Amino acid sequence: MTAVARSWGRLTLAGKILFTVIPILLLLTAGLVLVVVLFGKPIVDFLAANIWLVRFIVAASAVLLMSVPTAFLIIYMEMKVIALMNLRIGPDRVGPFGSLLSVVHGLKVLMKEDFSPTGSDRLVFTLAPVVVYMSAVMSLLVLPFAPGLFGADINIGLLYLFAVGGLTVVGLLMAGWSSFNKYSLLGGLRSAAQVVSYEIPLTLSVVGLLILTGTMSLNQISLNQAGWFTNWYVFQQPLGALIFFIAATAEGNRTPFDLTEADSEIVAGFATEYSGMRFGFFFFAEYVNVFIVSGLFVALFLGGWNAPIAWPEAWAIHLTFDPGSTGMGLLFALLLVPPILILALAAPFYVGRSSLPWWQALIIGFVLFNVLAIVVVGGWAFISLDWVAGLLWFLGKTYLFVFTFVWMRGTLPRVRIDQLMGFAWKWLLPASLLNLFVTALAVIVINPR
C-alpha cells in the first residue's frame, strides 16, 4: 500500500468528498476560462444577436428551478397546517420545525425503484407524469410575479394558461389508461370528466373580467389594478371571483373536489400504480398547480403584485442610495463593516455577563449582525426596488390562498361524483353566464361607445 492510498484511507467521508470535488471544480473552471478566452468573442456576439434565446433559456430554467422549492414549501405547509388542525404535532424532526421533511421526501422518491407494473403500456406510463408536470411548469411562465418579473408577457396569457392547464387532464388520462389497473382507469376517467366540466365555468367566470380589462395579458391586468385596493377586480366581479375560486379548486383536484385520487374510494386514482420519481412528478405537479391557481386568482382578482394601499407621493420614501455609485468604497465597506459590527454587537454581552465565554459572545454578535443585515438590506430593497416589494406582495397574497386550499383540505369531506357534476352544470355554469351578462349590460349602460 502506497503512502497516498494510506492517507486516502485515513480521510473521513467529508474529506474524501472535498478532495474529489475540489479538483473537479478546479478543472472545470480552468476549462471554462479556456473556452471563454478562446471562443469568448463569437459566443457573446451570437448571444447579443439572439437575445430572445438567452431570455428563453433563463426564463425556462428559472421557472423549472422555482417549481421544485415551491412544491416543497407547499407540501410542508400542508403537512404542518393540517397537523395543527388535527391537533397533532406534525413534522418536527428534519430541519427547524421539520421544514426539511418535504425535501427528504423528494430525495426518497428519487431513490426508489423505477417500477412499472405488468401489462402496463410502458411508453405512455412513463410519459404521463412528464406531461402532467410540464403542463404545470409551463403555466408558471406567464404568471406575473412582480413588475418586470415574469417568464413571458404574452398578449393572450390567460388563454395560454387555460390551454396549457388543460393539458394536465391528458396526462392524468394517460396515467389512468396505461397503468393496467381498474382503480387507475376510474381515476383517470373521473379526472377527465371533472376537469372538462369545470373548465367551462372557469373560463366563463373570467370573461366578465376580460370585458372590463379589454386584455388577456396577465401583466396588463395586474397593472390595471394599481392604486388602492378598491381597484381590485374582486370588488367589481365578486360572483366571478367566487366561481373562479370554486372551479379552480376542482381544476387543481383539491378537497372537496379531489375525486381523482379519493383514497377511500379508488385507492389513489390515477397514481395507484405509480411509485418513485414518477409518483413524485404527480405529487409535485399537484402542489405547483395549487400555487398556480392561487397566483392566477391573485393576479386576476386581487391586484397581483400591487400593494393594497397607494402611498400618496408626498409620503413616499426615496432612498437615493445606489450601491454601485460608491465604487471601491463598496468593497471596503463589505470588508470592514461586518467584523466591526459583529465585535460591536458582541461587546455588550461579553462585558455585561462575566460568565459568558468570548466565543459565545461572538456567536451572539454574529447572529445579531445577520438579522440586522437582513433587515437593512431587505428594507432597502423593499423601498428602492419595485420588483422586490411587488414579489413580496404577490407571494404573500398567493400563499394566503394556498393556505385557504390547505384549510379546506383539513376541514371538508369529499363530494360525490354526481353532486360534483351537478354543481358544475346546474349552478356554476348558469351563475357564470349570469355574471357575464350582468357585466356586459353594466358596461353598455355605464360606458356606451
Next chain:
Amino acid sequence: MTAAPPHGQREAPSDDPRVQLDQDAGVFEPVPPYPPRTEREAEFYTLGDGEMFINMGPQHPSTHGVLRIVLKLEGEVVVDLDPVLGYLHRGVEKLCENADYHHSIAYLDPLEYISSLFCEWPGVLAFEKLLDVQVPRRAEYIRVLSTELNRILSHSLFMGWMALDLGGLTPILWSFIERDEIAEMLAALTGQRLLYNYLRIGGVNGDINHEFMSRLGDWMSRATNQIENNLGLLNQNEIFVRRMRGLGKLDKETAFRMAVTGPNLRATGVPLDFRRAHPYSVFPELEFDIPTRDEGDCLARYLVRMDEIKQSLRIIDQCIHKMPDGPVMAKLPRLLRPRPGRAYAAVEGPRGQYAAYVVSDGTDQPFRMRIHDPSFVHLQSVGVLMPGHLIADAMAVMASLDPIMGGVDK
C-alpha cells in the same frame, strides 16, 4: 441453480410453471379459479354488457380491516357485489371449545377489538347461567360502567371512520382524542388498552381504583363539551349531510328480515334495545332513553349513534352515584364443572346484539360455543343496500353499518 438465460432470448417451455407465473404475475382477475359452485356464483361471475369487476380489498384503505368485496360495476354504479370473508378467521369458537371456562373469555376478547368488553359479556353471562352464579351488585355496576365507556369509545371511533370514508381528514383525529382518554381510563381499570379481558365468571377482575376514578371524573366534567365539539365538525357540514341523507335506506321489514339489530335497527324507527327488551344486569334500575330515527338512512344511523353517546354518559353518571359497596367477585370453586345443559345470553353492544350460546357436557370445557356477532349479520345487508349506488356511496354505506372484521370472520 442454473444461470438464468439472458432476457429476450429465453426459450419458454409452456409446461414450466415458473414461466407461466412470470407471465401472469401482476395480472389479477377477481374471478375465482374454480368452476362456480352455486347458481348465484355462476350468475354473479358472468359479466353483462358494459360491466366490469373491481376487486375491493382485502387491502383497500376503507374496507375496515380485511374485508374483500368483488364489485360488479357499470361505469361507477355498483350493480352487484360478492363479499369474500375469512381473511381474519381464527376459529374462536373452536378455540373456546378446547379451553376451560376461564380461558375462553380471553379468546372472546379480540373478536371485535373496538368493543372488547361487549364480546366478553355474553359469554360470561351464559357461563354464569350454566353455573347458577349470583353476581355481586357492585360487580354488576362496574360491568355496566366499563361497558358504557367502551360503547362511547366505539361510537366516537365510528364517527371518525365515517368521516374518513367520506374524505374528511380531521374528525378521525379529533375522535381519537376521545378514544385515547377512555382507553387510558380502561387501562387503569383493567390493565390493558385494547383487549381488556376484564369480566370474570361471577364478577370482574379487580375493583375500581383511584386512578380510574380520577381520570373518569376529570373526563366526565368535560365529556359533553368535547363530544359536542367533535359533532360540530360534521353535523353542520353541508357536504357531509348532503352525502349521507337518503343514502342506503333500510326499511323496517328488510331490517327484520336481515336480522339487523342495534343502532342500525333503531335508525329505522324500531326502539329495540336489549337493555330494555330483555333486561340483564342492573339496567332495570337505570334511567336512559332509547334514541330512534325514522329515516333508516346513513345519516340516521350516524345520528342515532351520536345520541347514544349522550345516553351512555347518563348511564355512567348514574352508575357512579348508585354504586354500592361490597365484593366484586362471587365465591366460586377453583375448577368449574357446570351441569350438562345449554345456555344463551345476549347483550346490547355498540353495534347490536352480541350473543353466546353454550352447550355444556359436564366437563370443564364448553362442549359447543356459538358466538353471534352483529358485524357479521349487518354485513349481509350490504348486499341489499349497496347495489344502485356509486362506489363512493358504497363505501359510505359500509362505514355507516360499522362492521369490525375481527367479529365478522371470528
